[in-house]
Amino acid sequence: MPAKALNWSFITNQRIQQLKSQVRAKEERIVELETENAVLHLKLAECHGIIERSNSKTMQFCSLYNEEQHLRRNTYSNLTQIYQIVQKFKQELKDFQSFSYLLMRNFQHHYQDYLSQIVDAIQKAQIENENLQLLQARAIDLEQSLQEINGRYQVEKQKRKALHNNLVELRGNIRVHCRIRPLLPFDTESGDLAFQNRLTSLSEKVVHSTDDETVLVKCSRPGHPLFNKTFQFERVYNPLESQKIVFGDVCPLLTSLLDGYNVCIMTYGQTGSGKSYTMLGPHSESDPISSSEADQEMGIIPRAAGELFRLLSENQTVNPRVEVSVVEIYNNELFDLLAKDSSGIFGVKRDVITTKEGKSNVPLLTYELVESPAEFMRLINKSLQLRVKHPTLVHADSSRSHLVVTITLTISVPFDSFADQQSSQNLCKEILCITPQKVMKGEKPSFFSRGPSPAPIPLDLTEQQKQVQTKLQLVDLAGSECVGMSGVTGTGLRETSFINRSLAALADVLGALSEHRGHIPYRNSKLTHLLQDSIGGDAKLLVMLCVSPCQKYLAETLQSLGFGSRARQVQRVQAKRRNLLVSSKSK
Structure with missing residues (x-):
């Protein structure tokens, strides 16, 4: 009984030792697998990053492609419009050339007419200028005559004022x-x-x-x-x-x-x-x-x-x-x-x-x-x-x-x-005698004479x-x-x-x-x-x-x-x- 017990204990110990050894082997394997798993995770993360970058580039390429396609369509449309405009412009240019030719012919015709009119106007202006010079000379003569008449008028006006002042004094x-x-x-x-x-x-x-x-x-x-x-x-x-x-x-x-x-x-x-x-x-x-x-x-x-x-x-x-x-x-x-x-x-x-x-x-x-x-x-x-x-x-x-x-x-x-004084009084009396009656009654009077008082x-x-x-x-x-x-x-x-x-x-x-x-x-x-x-x-x-x-x-x-x-x-x-x-x- 005791011997069986010892064998059983020995066997149990050995089994325990084996199990421990297995457990240690498993643990080491687990560590290796975890390490490998960690490495794989890193590689997976790296792959994910590469994939994301690839996807981003792919999206960029797609976007660029779409833009290029849109640009091509727009370019084609613009080229089409430009072509139409160029065609229209060519037609208008042809019309303008024909109109310019017609206009030039009309201009030459009118130019000849206006040139002849200008020549006639210059000739008339020369004649008018000669007449104007004659009128200016006549105007100068008239102005001189007017100045002389005005001077005489001012002198007569002053005399009238003096005569009227003397007349007012006498009256x-x-x-x-x-x-x-x-x-x-x-x-x-x-x-x-x-x-x-x-x-x-x-x-x-x-x-x-x-x-x-x-x-x-x-x-x-x-x-x-x-x-x-x-x-x-x-x-x-x-x-x-x-x-x-x-x-x-x-x-x-x-x-x-x-x-x-x-x-x-x-x-x-x-x-x-x-x-x-x-x-x-x-x-x-x-x-x-x-x-x-x-x-x-x-x-x-x-x-x-x-x-x-x-x-x-x-x-x-x-x-x-x-x-x-x-x-x-x-x-x-x-x-x-x-x-x-x-x-x-x-x-x-x-x-x-x-x-x-x-x-x-x-x-x-x-x-x-x-x-x-x-x-x-x-x-x-x-x-x-x-x-x-x-x-x-x-x-x-x-x-x-x-x-x-x-x-x-x-x-x-x-x-x-x-x-x-006596001569001045005699002059006043003469003035009063020769002045018409209508002057004494209705002549427009002026005011004071600047000359000496009577x-x-x-x-x-x-x-x-x-x-x-x-x-x-x-x-x-x-x-x-x-x-x-x-x-x-x-x-x-x-x-x-x-x-x-x-x-x-x-x-x-x-x-x-x-x-x-x-x-x-x-x-x-x-x-x-x-x-x-x-x-x-x-x-x-x-x-x-x-x-x-x-x-x-x-x-x-x-x-x-x-x-x-x-x-x-x-x-x-x-x-x-x-x-x-x-x-x-x-x-």
Whole structure:
């Protein structure tokens, strides 16, 4: 039992050893197979990569092949189209060749025709050029003749102006100028809604200057046909003419002032027509009038002051004395704007009287001595601060009074300046005698001659030098108003009443003078009483009419133009030089 057990154990051990050996052999084989399997996997992966690359290349080749096939098809199609186009082009080329041949034949035919026409045109042009040269020579001769005739015309025109000026001096007529202002913004402004619908027609320009002596007014009323009225004056200014041009025609009066004549310049017209602008220039309380020559908008008063002192500075032998007075006529009362009352307030009431000699005079009127344009304008600006002004619907800065600036000039005059006076008077008398009656009544007048003013009979020549006193009155009249249009009430209505009454009195005086009445109603108004010597006396008087151009103020414009026409008909005494005052030899 024990021996069998041992054999069995031995056999079992051997079997176990064999099995272990087999297991080790199998394991080694497994390792070898795994290694081989791993190698095969690597080779398989490598083969897969090769296959994938091959497939990719195959796909690329297929794609390239497809593209090549598509390209071939497109190329064939394009070649087919190109072939068709080439065939068509060949056909068109054949047609074009035949057309070009035909066109060339036509061109040659027309070329021959045009060439012959050009030759004919050149021949005609040569003939026309010869004719043109003849015409140019004739035109030169005509131009020379025209220049000669124009020169003669200008000489005759100047002679006519001189003759007319002398005639006006002899007849004592009032010179009348007319200035048409441009359209302004307030011409188209109105607070009345019903009126707004008519602004276009009412702001229409109806007053025109046809030349420098004629005003044309287009008159139209509802229900009446359109008609034109013309007015003749010594000078007419259109809206584009400047202050400098206006003063250029007024300037010769200052020479007359130095020659010994009294001079009066006044502006007349409706409110807002440009009177104060013409006389003073633009001004306000915050912006006083400038006396600088650089100011192109200066009015007549500052320009007259500058010109007067310039003329005086050119003659150092006259020993001038220049005095200024400024008065305001407000509600038919006269106020001295340079005088102070007991409380130190400027603007003292004065009165106008008539002297034994029949001259108007203002007792106790203040006269300020001035020695330069700056001093003169300082007084004017101070006086303008006191002038009464109120806004109306027509003008926002309407002057409610008449302003009268009087410059009294006293100079020493040598008797040499009176030489040839008698011969000058004889010439004027001859002119008056030979001038046809129609010239005295209807001849178109020009304005001032630049030559010497007509002189009076010479005075006593026993003295070598005398003193002469002359006056220059510069009058800025208040504007005439239509109460309905200006919209004034209360105090403004009372002011308007006095203004219109004083202007009516001025018109009455001119009417009485033109009709040669025995009584001239100077004393109906302080204005006419103060200006009595200028209106009806022997002063040189210029009335500057200022009118609006628009339809809105047509009635007032016609009234102003009618006033100017009546003023031109006034025949006064001839302007005279002032009497000599004090002998300078006795000094």
